Amino acid sequence: MGYVSTVSANDQHLPKERANQPRLLRSPIGRLRVIAFIEGCSFLLLLGVAMPLKYFFGMPLAVRLVGSTHGGLFVAFCAALLHVTIVERWSLLRGFVVFVSSLVPCGTFVMDRSLRREQEARRNLPALAGEISPTAS
Secondary structure (H helix, E strand, C coil): CCCCCCCCHHHCCCCHHHHCCCHHHHCHHHHHHHHHHHHHHHHHHHHHHHHHHHHHHCCHHHHHHHHHHHHHHHHHHHHHHHHHHHHCCCCHHHHHHHHHHCCCCCHHHHHHHHHHHHHHHHHHHHHHHHHCCCCCC
């Protein structure tokens, strides 16, 4: 992933410490997307690597290590999801659908498309608000 580290004209309103963050991490939805991606990768690693190592090769330590990491990432995902649900005023149904996507292998990757569209729409709201002037009648 290539992140642009320059500050654009749209980012002038951000505090200096946030303006230097990668664009994806500047919004609650962006942070949720990053955590969901990492959590989804850890889930696939648990199912596709650690579980076969345990059951086919007798290496239970793999599940213990990867499972613990995945559990921590899942808790972080739930916290980020709760934050987005509150800040963005999502309905309980929307939050539930995103939560369920984390329980299905590759579900977070599929849900990312919807989250990306929503994040881009919210990013473009200030620009759209500027185009609609209150004096235009």
